[in-house]
Amino acid sequence: MVPTLKTLRRLFESQERISTEEALEIIHKALDVMDTEPNVLEIAAPVVVYGDLHGQFFDLMKMLDKIEYFEENQENSNRKLLFLGDYVDRGAFSCEVILFLLCMKIHRPNNVYLLRGNHECEAISSFYGFRLECKAKYGVSVYFHFIKCFQSLPLAAVLDAPEGRIFCVHGGLSPEIETISDIQSLDRRREPSTSGPLCDLLWSDPIPEYESEITPNSSLDQDDEDLEPGTLTNYSVAHSFKESFREVSQLSKTKLMKKRPSIVPETAKWSPNEVRGCSYYYGCLAVYAFLNRNDLLCMLRAHELQDEGFLFHFSSEAYLSLDTRKDTTFPPVITLFSAPHYCDEYNNLGAMMFVPDEPHGFDVEQIHPVRHPRPRKHAQSEGMWTMFESTLPYISPSTKFFEEMAELNNVDLTTKPKKLPSFQASKVGLELEEDIIIPGYTLTSTLTRSRKYLPLLVGAAKLKRRRSSERHPHAANPEWDAITSQWKQAKTKSDDIIVSSDQSKVNLAVIFTTKELEMLKLMFTLIDVDGDFVLQSDEIARFIERILMLHITEEKAIQYTKALDCNKDGQVDLADLIECAAKMKRKYYQQQESRLRWKEWQNFGCFFVTVILLYCMRTKRPWCRKKLLWLPLTCLIYWYIQRRNRKDYSG
Structure with a gap:
């Protein structure tokens, strides 16, 4: 029903x-x-x-x-x-x-x-x-x-x-x-x-x-300022209409912009x-x-x-x-x-x-606008991050991703940032x-x-027209493909991507699959609300609030934006996000390789401990048995401590 x-x-x-x-x-x-x-x-x-x-x-x-x-x-x-x-x-x-x-x-x-x-x-x-x-x-x-x-x-x-x-x-x-x-x-x-x-x-x-805007310093004829609504020219809004508009709409605190x-x-x-x-x-x-x-x-x-x-x-x-x-x-x-x-x-x-x-x-x-509650976690993050983690396991579903990128890009998160215009989104409207x-x-x-x-x-009330730059995904794909191609060419020339000791130089096709690139594009689109192909600090703050259910300050949002700016050009675009993902994936592979090496030594240690224990069980000398038992016990304690440290490091 x-x-x-x-x-x-x-x-x-x-x-x-x-x-x-x-x-x-x-x-x-x-x-x-x-x-x-x-x-x-x-x-x-x-x-x-x-x-x-x-x-x-x-x-x-x-x-x-x-x-x-x-x-x-x-x-x-x-x-x-x-x-x-x-x-x-x-x-x-x-x-x-x-x-x-x-x-x-x-x-x-x-x-x-x-x-x-x-x-x-x-x-x-x-x-x-x-x-x-x-x-x-x-x-x-x-x-x-x-x-x-x-x-x-x-x-x-x-x-x-x-x-x-x-x-x-x-x-x-x-x-x-x-x-x-x-x-x-x-x-x-x-x-x-x-x-x-x-x-x-x-x-x-x-x-x-x-x-064309008429700035406050622009000169206007006095006759134009005093014109009646029925006898207006192309140059300005009549002063009398502006004043009546302010009285009716109670916008006396709003500075209205004159237009031609x-x-x-x-x-x-x-x-x-x-x-x-x-x-x-x-x-x-x-x-x-x-x-x-x-x-x-x-x-x-x-x-x-x-x-x-x-x-x-x-x-x-x-x-x-x-x-x-x-x-x-x-x-x-x-x-x-x-x-x-x-x-x-x-x-x-x-x-x-x-x-x-x-x-x-x-x-x-x-x-x-009316105030609305924060969406519950199930509304966004569960579905989105399940999909992100299945395709991009090297990107942490928390603010730790931004903190790690700040460390990799040498951005100090402890100092209070300056409010740079390039990291601010313009908010134009009437209060x-x-x-x-x-x-x-x-x-x-x-x-x-x-x-x-x-x-x-x-x-009298109109500000500069704001147009939504939202594009059709099929039309945006060629632009994104061009960005990824340029990034691939730059990486191929610099030979800067390391995956393992056996294969130190690989191209983009090895680093990112098609599904991974599509997921990175989707993540970028979800953050880029205004569709201008550049991520602003307030867009990142909104993404963290809606997807991770965390509220961050404006200063922290600016710091996180700087952390994603890999090429240090003052703005975060899709190429920067791909570069961030590449660094995180390289780090992820290095950790995986380190885990494999540690596992080999761990297996060897287990074999060695097993041999010692069997020998102790067969020997008839009590003093030798007691001393040899300390060796596998020490190995087990050392193995446990190292495993705890590696688990904390990998998050």
Whole structure:
């Protein structure tokens, strides 16, 4: 029997697990419900829309409490909830998030709608952590049932709002898709490839819009500072709007950044998405054409981390002459991100959007992160370190690995480190004491706000756009292969890897198997949260806390980061991690070889002691027997002490 939502919430908030049978029942019943739904859903307002969640269960509960979802009232019976995908990976409670959403779908199938994100597939979720978490909590077989359920998720939705129809999708558009009917005809019940329309719907992004910052020392005309919202130029946000925004949102302590909107827009319809390593960037012209062709007002999507929880695309004055839509009072593309303080790493806000059934525009509510407990040990470490130890036995599943690397790389862990910029992760975002609904963020076509004024609805609060550099694993593999090849060539030239006295020089193929290299890549990916191919001190601290269940100080995290920097270039990349593993494996082999030599002497000693004992038993001289008995006893004591010392040394 499927548990109630309140029962499931109580269990998950106390970090208790449901039985495997209950988990499978939830998965199968939700699959049966969603399997009957079309590729593109038709949903009538009112609707609350959520972006990426990424395993942040406690933030999901907070957002549901905001709309009083668990209360029995008329408003909840009419309101629909739409989730845009990416429910798993990265966060520590991915199983809880997806099981709770599926249970919501079972209990309220006509009020809860789930779309597929790029993480709802085997290639991505097995790489970014969900498979390991699921294996630790429910077993690997349950993971494959999840994959089958993911394939039943719809791909897109069209919201029927008073202002017009809104197209909702996780990623974006595809050059192979011109109409909604094209999406309906796709076969969604399969694993997405790295190209094609199914991949594009899940992976594509709008072309980045770059803005130039106006520093505090930059000169601005006094006339620009005093302009009214209706008569703004391209140079700055109106002073009056900034002040009213601060009063409404209570952000008086936040220093807002002024921006110049991009003057020359990017007019390319499609360009390769080099950041993701697959799919495309779509430009404003591609968006206008798709919206006009399908009689749509705008597009709402997720897929990208945003500092404020959302972002308007192609909405500056520079795009006004290119916009061919009938109603240009709304931004053509809106990104929504609902995972505040993403991965416990960034200081971003989350956001959810309200689409009412009355012509009053759309409201965006920003969400501050909620404190959550540390995940229990079974949630991550048991499954992950069992797999690591089986493939990489020379890497200790504790902070001893970092301490040994500090010793090998001559890093002093006793001195207090200086806070070097290269070892710090940038944390950009807004510090809010409470969640806010900002009237300045309300989009409406019935008021006097013009298309020219639209970018200023976020201009006062928007910081520099942060893009997630998360890549498709298949696209990242060539880069990692290039790194390992360079490391192999460097090691072959230096002849620096020693395995045994009989074979002092070996190449990478002998040192690392393919499985070992894949495991090292996986370990690097789990630590590298922001996907920039460089490990920062706060990423290492987070990895230790989540995987080893240990909390370390910021100073210790910096020291551990320096300990992994084998080439002393100020940053830790995959080559450094491979070099660390090579040193640990060399040390491991040397210890193994030493153990073998000691075992040979041990066997010889045992044989010698046995001979002495037999002689003592046969001799008829008591004084000789007594003196000879001391010899094997001394050998046994010496052997015991040496064994204890070697055991303590090897850990």
